[in-house]
Amino acid sequence: MSKNSASQTEIPRNTGTVAIRWSQSALELLDQRLLPREEHWLTIEDAPGVARAIREMVVRGAPAIGISAAYGVALAARTADDGRWQRDVEAAIEELAASRPTAVNLFWALERMKGVLSECETREDGVLRLAAEAVAIHEEDLASNLTMADLALEAMDLQRPCSVLTHCNTGALATGGYGTALGVIRRLHERSLLKRVYADETRPWLQGARLTAWELMRDDIPVTLNAEGAAASLMARGDVKWVIVGADRITANGDVANKIGTYSLAVLARHHKVRFMVVAPSSTVDMAMETGDQIPIEERDGTELREMGGIRTAPEKVRVHNPVFDVTPAGLIDLIVTERGVVHSPNVAGMHNLFG
């Protein structure tokens, strides 16, 4: 990975934040590990570089991971040996698939790329068609974000502005360019229906503090950073009417895997009669998995908990429990909003209705 800012294609979006840029020979990623202190772009020219960027969280968020992996496959066709280019691209797909386990968007995007690969006869054809498919995946995700924002507002049917609570980062940084949960929040703001968004800091990686607060402030959306331990007392005050979150995988019964801490928020929301909405494109739905307990949950290195910003904040050798996603049971969810439509009080029948 090297620093560069060559000419590139930018897909238009309705926010100032861009995190993924594509030029035909390289993928440019805004390094999310360094935000909000530094805006630093990395230029990646091969699939192993993209797999590393996903693994190391240069790029994160379920849709953004899928989009980046698709571009990684396009790069693999460019760098492959003429004589065995299809095998090289297949090996790259395997490497990309091993980068992170939970967000199904990664595997969904790679399946789409495999389908195109199987139709390409020459490497030249593959270079062009795989790049075009990756751009299509990127553009479709952005279009889904915009549709979901419309559908969510319709379902919320708000008569007056309200405050909402969100978790992790689900905005332009995590998607094709507008956001899932944060896209809904942007749209509430655009329609003058948002009083304030409380952004959970989202331990241990601090996606909320480092990314959501940064992204919303750039777009002048009123945001208050919230320690996750303060979520219960915040809800008890009665100001927050909705919790709005994204997802990494939704199973056939409506269970939702999302950033660790989402499940706690859903329990709190039910106790305080706050409504709970999940916003995710259909690429996050995994109908092949029946229930959330089958979802592979990523465990990341203990240093994420023992240290903060490189400074040790716990005994060096303490054992650490660091699952970075949890599963919210469908029964705690009021709405799942996708670009195909809305599932109310999700269950097997409701999910099959839209995705069966």
Ligand SMILES: CSC[C@@H](O)[C@@H](O)C(=O)COP(=O)(O)O
């Ligand atoms: C639109 S993003 C939805 C989810 O991907 C998001 O909430 C999340 O859990 C991201 O986790 P991350 O570990 O930062 O990749």
